[in-house]
Amino acid sequence: MFKLYSLIGRNSHLSIENKVLLYTAVMRPILAYASPVWGYAAKTYINILDTLQSSLTRMIVKATRYMRNDDIRNALKITRFKSHIQKIAINFFDDLPATNNYNMQNLIPYIPNDNSKRPRRILLDSYNPP
Secondary structure, eight states, X not given: OGGGHHHHSTTOOSOHHHHHHHIIIXXXXXXXXXXXXXXXXXXXXHHHHHHHHHHHHHHHHTOOTTSOHHHHHHHHTOOOHHHHHHHHHHHHHHHGGGOSOHHHHTSOOOOOOXXXXXXXXXXXXXXXXX
16 A cells, blocks of 8 residues: 555645545555454544544645645545444445345344443444344
């Protein structure tokens, strides 16, 4: 992935649209690999990935120190990394009952315990399963 930095860096001659396409098509899927199972990941690790996303988007637009990351993401129409992996996790868990895998179909549905400090679906804090 680090070899792609030359394509989105400050000295790159690609347009911003092509740099964003390169980020969303190649780099973000690498960062979000296996993200539906990150339920036990601490917030600090997800924040590290969010910071990496911010540095990549800053490289894309050649941002100065004084530009806010939220403004850059809004201009490029890129969601926060946590929102992106939450969407992936929601789609994964919603599609899980319709899978052809026999072992996955026989899994007991998980109901999080409200008393536990770190529920399995910590990524899905805004998601309420049926």
